Amino acid sequence: MSTLRLRELSVVNEITRVLTQGLPFRKTLSEVLKILYAYMGVEHSFVAFKDQNSVKIASSFGLPEPEGVAFGKGEGITGRVFSRGIPVVIPRVKESNLFANKTGIGKFLSPDAYALAVPVKVGSEIKGVLTVFKEFESEESVEKFLETLSIIGNTLGLFFKLSEKLEEERMRWEEEKRMLTMELRERYSLRGILGKSKAIKNLVELVQKIARTDSTVLILGESGTGKSLVAKAIHYESPRRDGPFITVNCAAIPESLLEAELFGYEKGAFTGAYSSKKGKFELADGGTLFLDEIGDLPLSLQAKLLRALQEKEIEPLGSEKTVKVDVRIVAATNKDLRKLVKEGKFREDLYYRLNVVELRVPPLRERREDVPLLIEYYLRQFNEKYQKRVRISPKAMKLLLEYHWPGNVRELANLVERLVILSDGEVGPEDLPEHVKKRDEAPRGELPKLIEETEKQKIIEALEKTGYVKSRAAKLLGYTLRQLDYRIKKYNIEVKRF
Template identity: 60%
Template sequence: METLKGRKSLETRELTIVNEVARVLSRSLDFEDAVRDILKTLYSFWNVNLSFVAIFNQDIKALQIVKAFGFSEEEVKRGIFKKGEGITGKVFKSGIPVVLTDLPSNPAFLNKTKVGDRLEGSETFISVPIKVGGDIVGVLSIFKTFSSRESIEGGIETLMILGTLIGMFYRLSERIKEERLEWEEEKKILREELKKTYNIHGIVGQSDVILNLVEVVKKVATTDSTVLITGESGTGKSLIAKAIHFLSPRKDKPFITINCAAIPETLLEAELFGYEKGAFTGAHSSKKGKFELAEGGTVFLDEIGDMPLSLQAKILRVLQDREIERLGGERTVQVNVRVIAATNRDLQALVKEGKFREDLYYRLNVVPIHVPSLRERREDVPMLVEHFLEKYNSKYSKSVKISPDAMEALIEYNWPGNIRELENTVERLVVMNDGVVKSTDLPPHILAYRRRNAFEELANLPDRIQATEKEKIVEALEKTGYVKSRAAKLLGYTLRQLDYRIKKYGIEVKKF
């Protein structure tokens, strides 16, 4: 009974090790740092005092220890193995795990690193391949003293899972390195692109959605139509309104903005339409409103969705009749203005709720323009970052740059505040840093978002591992003519382990 309880506890511990390694990988971006933390995890949770990871180095055509735990620098330097050399080289070549005991007297133990000279003699050496799909990229090896209650077979299974996790992270890190090189090559080109036609009155980007938006702005600017700009907060709706104005025939006339959400209802009407002397307490003289001040130009009604119902009828009158009436006045004033409105709210939903006039909605929605969120145009993030870097480096007399890894994190981030949030982030980075900004210098919420995404990807690893294992079993069975004993040997399983997995995955064993 005690043995059963002990084994159950060990299985729980092995699962804890796998989960802890997954956590390590989810919060790390550097392969060697991640491997170092994994080996520390094996020490902390499994009493593995000596361990190492060797990766095949294409330059020297040999396996080389990249990180080790419990090894001296000299021992690590000796850790270079050719294909087939020693147990490490053989595991890499064959892809089959190897277990050695009685290390001091075992001729198969090469002891090339000389770490064997420090062993007590009770250690077991286990070496497993680090795989990515069908490729073997390295070897994970440990020296461990197993107690009578511990299963070496269970240890091999745990290490095989860790080898797969390390392999997937290695492939991911290699891909990131390649993308960094590509990014460096494209960096100059991207800077030049900022100076081209993709930057129309501050509209920065080269994504399809932005290029289409630019074309719409150019066409609308030549007309006098009323425009309704929609989009999330911080996407640059006011920028689009300005672009339309300054590309239009009205460009030499005033462009006046009024935020309908920022001014109290009692003052908004006076701001928009003006007032006559004595219209209310404190009105000691007459004053023109925004519509009169913008004569011949453009009035931009920002956050139109927050305009009180009481004023919406008067805005409708401006759009229909091009005339206003000052507060306290008895005569109408003709106005020649173009109206551009913007909102981050769903006006159709507000119409259904009775909070926005339907007739005004249709009057405003003559030419609708939707400004995409930054999530919909992630490919523009590098250009925007460079644009804001140039702006704030100039402002603060600095020469701050963004590292490829930090740029990647900025591209991955969700940007709920869109371009406004991105600009504020870049300004903060310029103010707080000198030289090159690393990913670790980014705000905590951006790093947390990246770790969360990475963890979600790792959460799917068990399914991927099982799919890979099933594929390898079928492949081994086919190679050996469905002779299970031979297939088990090829895979490094016992016959019992293979039978268990065949049943688990529902693999059909063909008979000839």
């Protein structure tokens, strides 16, 4: 193989490498022209692509005025290749009457310079023209050069076709993403938080106000009250709505993995870290990070989280450098964080950091007037889903309204779904689950238990203070003796005698 052959091979090789690098379209073209200069001494060149009835320069090398230059069919050397689709070679181009000199290159060319132009085709369709200006030593090298240039022209054709396809795909994805975002925005807007009670109206109003700011929000409420729903509404009502909404459930991920999940890791940070991975903080950049079940965050990670919140930067595991992140934090828990702080299970400084704005989502039993509305809503939804027309009888409805809903809206939605699946026609009281029917036997909520526990403690204290003289203890507590006796029995308090 002659040295020339080798050089041609390496130029094609190099160009293929650039074309497959995934650079932007114009950047790729300009890299190709640079290679032509570096490997084949082409000091002036350009690629023009079809734009209606002409070809327009998309990228150039060593041209004085390439901007916006286009060649009509048959206009100049480039225009001729565009109309005929076959390569053209013009020796002593400056003297040729085909030379249009639209880019002003004429004055930079020697009298011996050639112009060579090859079509860029996709199938039989001419998509563009690659034009170069160059001097040669012999006729033979012109031919070899033209051969190589034709191969490059064909390769550019393939590249053009792929780029077109990719662009089409990209536009489709963009459109799809736009539709999905709109759908999400609709679903998780404030309108998704149902309820006409004062409690819900206040909540919605507050969410609206908070959403506009960038402050950290702590959402408190029992299980199933809609904390996650509220978190999403805050995001989708906020100026960050086009950014990501990322959830981390601090209770669902084992402690050993949670740090990597939150902050990411570098390749080789630990056994099995074969590549680096972004943490949720980085993924939420520009959007909202929802830390669900924050009360379950292990103490070991609380300090790291606090640092991330304060510095607004994170340090991936095994990494030396920190990464700036722009995220809004929304956290939620059904635990009593204050109590956890007192018990030393939750850092006080982190608590105050999260608790900039506190939102309490009320349990369903505190807003019973919303129950009919929610039942209606889910009934409609599940009837549609299961293609049914189930109704709820007034008697059954009465029981549902009196029920205390310890599992809140989630329990209500699940119950309605079950009723729709299991019944045809009307749901009567007998169709309701036992615990809903017999509300006397319904399990007690947390609060009554707490009250009882406090009462019992108070009685014991009073008894101890008064040396177990019941009449004095009763007076201290503001009870009659009978009332005190009743409670001593109820709580099984041991009355010591001296």
